[in-house]
Amino acid sequence: MSKKPLHRLRSLALLVIFVLLFSVVYGIQAQDNILRVGMVAPQVLDPALGSNDPEILLNRSIYDYLIEVLPDKSIVPNLASAWTVSDDGLTYSFTLQPDVTFHDGSAFSSADVVYTFNRLKQMESPALNLLGEFEISAPDEATVVFTLPQVNADFLYGVADRFALIVKDGSQPPDFNGTGPFVLSEYRECERAILTRNDAYWKADQPALDGIEFVFINDPITQVDALRSGQVDFIFKISPEQVSVLETEAGITVIQKATNQHPVVRLRTDEGPGQDERVRQAFKLATNRDELNELVLEGRGVIGHNNPIGPSYGVFYNESTEEPAHDPAAACALLAEAGYPDGLNMTLQTINVLGYDVLATVLQQQWTEGCINVEIQVNEEGFYYSDDNPDNWLQAELGITGWGDRPIPQGYLTQAYVTGGVYNETHWSDAELDELVAQAGTTTDQDARTAIYHRIADIFAARGPIIIPWFAPIFGAARDSVQNLDMNPFPGLTDLRAVSLGG
Known part of the structure; x- marks a missing residue:
């Protein structure tokens, strides 16, 4: 048994406690050139399935894409x-970079790419x-060939899709064995992930950081x-209210x-009131999008036309789409016609980021005038989107969902x-829309594609089950x-390889 004086043991114990507390509160703050990123805890760690910003940002720091979208x-x-x-x-046909290795030291080759894309299918x-139908082969270790049964105008975007991070042949992710700029050294569920610099990274002079702590x-607010x-050091997806706070903060x-x-404010169309197109239109009539933009976004957004093709897509955006003016009385009349003479009562599901809880509150007030009464349920973002949640975003009858760039x-x-889209949260099935989306995917002529997208916008306006109040900048x-x-417009795709700390 140790004979050390009791006061020394107490001092040592206090020192240990101090170090532990410091580590918990400040993580690895004292270390130089280690970026600390504050974000929601990831729920899905398999790169083939993880879809939200935290999941993607963590994985893209560990794995690499074949090609990338800037x-x-x-x-x-x-x-x-x-x-x-x-x-x-x-x-x-893709030619691969030479002399690339995985974190376990094994060489990267075409077999890994073939395995990755076949695994996406599995x-x-x-x-x-986005990828559509394809076959993939590897004529040699440095070449990969994709063969398509029909033209896919966006195939390269599919190859660069956020889920298409390259994993090792035969691996069973999440094993965090990538070719990426950082190596996972520690993962504490619901607390933090600590990554260290990959000194064998294939890209010269990168990464610039010694590590990342998520x-x-x-x-x-925290x-x-x-x-x-x-x-x-860095956070993303902050609300306009938080922007106002941080704009005046020194440093x-x-x-x-x-x-x-x-944001997509949407109704399910396969069950409940949203099955009736008159109800969908009543929600649109009861919504004042200009007021929403002013009250929630402080005027920073571009008013949406209730379809997802916004002005950032240039000619594909149909700025002439006709939308009904804000008319609460007409909304009440439509609801009465649809069988709700005393108004409609529903629960509105939303999330606690990007000011969507505030959006829900303003909608609640607007809709009351249009004979729509809602109770608001605010959910933690990660849990709301998790497949482990039986009442997640895909199940809600009425909800607000955040759709990134x-x-x-x-x-x-x-x-x-x-119809059957993996994230078809409205459960909408429209034969004309399906056909037009398929045509757009195989059309390479820009004028023809523009006409298709403009017709799609008109379909959303006429019978779509969604309200898009605005297209907004993203703030970090x-x-x-x-x-x-x-920062990428889709923050989870932000490339941290060139980031450094100084000053």
Whole structure:
């Protein structure tokens, strides 16, 4: 038994307690060049399935994409150094980067790419909505060939989709054995993930950071407090209210990115009141989108036309789409005609980020005048979107969902609005819409594609089950010590390889 004096043991114990408390509160703050990111705890860690910003940002720091979409929507090489497309648009050949290794030291080759994309099929990954049908082969260790049965105008965006991170041949993710810039050294569920620099990374002079600590903070206000106090360096998806707080804070820079990000206020169409098109139109008539933009976004948004193809898509955006004016009395009349003479009572589900809880409150007030009475249920974002939640966002009869930026309109249409789409939260099935979305996916002529998207906008206006009050910029914030940070319009896709800390 130790004979150390009791006071020394007490001092040692106090020191240990202090260190532990310091570590819990400040993580690895004292270490240089380690970025601390405050974000909601990930729920799904398999890169083929993880869909929200925290899940993607964690995984893309550990794994690599074959090719990447930049914030300006252009596509650039990554693990693939180059590619060619056949004249008929049915064959895509990719040449791979040499001398790339996984974190376990094994060599990266075409077999890993073949395995990854075949696994996306096996897992029924949401990536398939953009990839469509394909076969993949590897004529040699440095070449991968995709063969398509028909033209897919957006196939490269499918290859670069957020779910298409390259995993090792034969692996069973989540095993966190990627080729990416950082190596997972510790994962504490619901608390934090600690990553260290991959010194064998294939891209010269990257990463610039020595490590990343993802600190899991589910409450958005607490995230802001952590940034202000210096406990974290970077947060994303902050609400307009929080922006106003941070804009005046010394040592912090607010990041604003123009995006197609939008809230979807939607009804299920396969059950409940939303089955009736008159009810859908009543909700639209009862909604004052201009007032929502002013009260919730402080006028920062672009008014939406109740379809997901926003102005960031240029000519594909149909600015002439006709929408009914705000008319609560007409909403009441439609509801009475649909069998609700005393008004409609429902529960409105929403999430606690991006000010969507405030949006729900303003909608509640507006809708009352249109004979729609709702109770609001605010959910934690990660849990609301989790497959482990039997009452998640895909089940709600009436809900508000946050849809992040997509580089192309098909990213929304194929996943959320066609019959059987993996994220078809409205459970909508419209034969004309399905046919038009399919046509858009195989049409390479821009004028023809524009006409298709404009017709799709008209369908949403006439009978769609969604309200899109605005298209909004996405906001993040970072301490001034964070350098070379270019936040992606879809924040989870933000590339942290060039980021460093200084000053």
